[in-house]
Amino acid sequence: MNKKVLNLKSVFGLVIVGLCVAVFIAAIHAITIGTVDIPMRKVMDVILAKWNPENYPAKYSNGTLHDVIWLIRMPRVVLACFVGMALAVVGVVMQAIVKNPLADPYILGISSGASLGATMAILLGVGTIMGGNFVGIMAFIGAFLISIGVLMISNIGGKSNSVRLLLAGMALSSVCSSLSSLVIFFAKDKEGIKSITYWLMGSLAGAKWSQISFIVPFIVVGVLFFLSQYRTLNLMLLGDDVSITLGKNLYNYRRVYLIITSLMMGLVVYCSGMIGFVGLIIPHIGRMIFGTDHKRLIIISGLLGALFMILADTLSRTILPHTELPIGILISAVGAPCFIWLLCKKSYGFGGNKS
């Protein structure tokens, strides 16, 4: 028996190491690809030259090569990595919070709040004083406020639980989307509507180091926090009553988790718009590999999300010559068939009962 436990543990360790290596290779590979292909060796040199400029020729520390790698491609790959990780981990947590395998990170008001914020910013010019990325900032504000609103509404007239949260989320979502439609209807601004549509498809093209250095700490802290919460996340799947008999009242945990996930998702929306499907499908793939136990699921999903996002972004840049396909389109196009395949596969019951 003991031997078996050890075996599973070492397999798990190997998979984690393997995924880390895969993420690293995918990232470096993504940097080499673009309008100009740069050999991997040079990419490594430019990155290493950052730490140790004396040992490398000056052209690695400034100049076109340096700019392309360090200012254009690197930020984008790093952003993809952390956005993917955040989406996958928040997806796992959200599915536990609402106890529903269909939940994704956007379900509790994030998507509708973000679209309302972005629509108001683009069509009505709300928040232009906030500088260059005011659309992103407005989307962040919308997403964060609406998800806190969902949390508050679910607490009115009774304690919030997973069903009340879902219902409150749906109610606020329809309010927000009708408001967005209202704004679009009265604005009659074709260009604006087009840019909203683009914005909603999600993109990592705007990545900048200044953004990254701001959001990455939040995402890393959020992911580490949820890594430490595996026991409570497991209990969440058993429901409120069972958790009480196992010594945990989920009420406060759920509130704290929702505030943290709203913040993480708001930041993701701020720098990449809305990228669907990753947060839904990656948690399920994680469960297929190592089961529902969150002790393993969180880290597996985080790494898978990062890897998936880097690969998807690379593909979206290269699949069409001279054009960049919005990553949202690509992920849905690739993700949906994968999801259907999962659905048809009998050995995975989406957590529910197998057919």
Next chain:
Amino acid sequence: MIKTENLHYEYGNTKILDSINIHVQKNKFVGIVGPNGSGKSTLLKCIYRVLKPSLGIVRLENQNIEKLKIDETARKMSVVAQHNYHSFDFVVEDMVLMGRSPYKKALERNNINDYEIVNRSLDAVGMSSFKKREFASLSGGEQQRIILARALTQEPECLVLDEPTNHLDIMHQLHLLNIIKKLDISVVAAIHDLNIAMKYCDEIYVIKDGQIVDYGDTKTVLNEKIIRDVFMVDSKIYKYDDEAHIVFKGPVIENE
């Protein structure tokens, strides 16, 4: 072990429980019987802290449970409730391991001791060979035994059973209750089937409309008169060896 003092529970204006006093002594199997809607489950939920009584207190080893933290009660008392489905699947071993969570601090890991307790509990319910199976792939009776194993890993001093054998066939009902009977810990159980109650309970509380109608030694309390008054059923009790069996004749037809 468990004592309720003057317990009331109101939902809106309806009284569900009305001054309930029960006392579960150490290592006794105490049954609570009553018709549907009599308040059995509500009473147990007040005891295991899912519901908060409107009035009155529940004592666990003479301590008011309101004064105890929720993980403290979970270390002393565990619950096997009605069989239900979960929307996510766990491996049996992980499911049973969750019984250790009231003992764990935020970042504490599972240790050898925890795994040994899990193995012992699975042994006790005869499910050791199912350790690596998926919970959802088990039958209803097997799932309830796993839930019992999880309750045992909490190393409780008393066990609350909230109609745990509902939906189980007779073999699995007897199997589950035999395991529990052998544990020799304090048990308080809501039981639907009067013959099952007769077989396993040391003492019985009969409740109807939120009030205790009668209580005491099982064989004295469960008599033809009380079955007629409380359950509205005519019956005859037959005795053989040490056991008694209730044969139901049919519902009481009330004459105007």
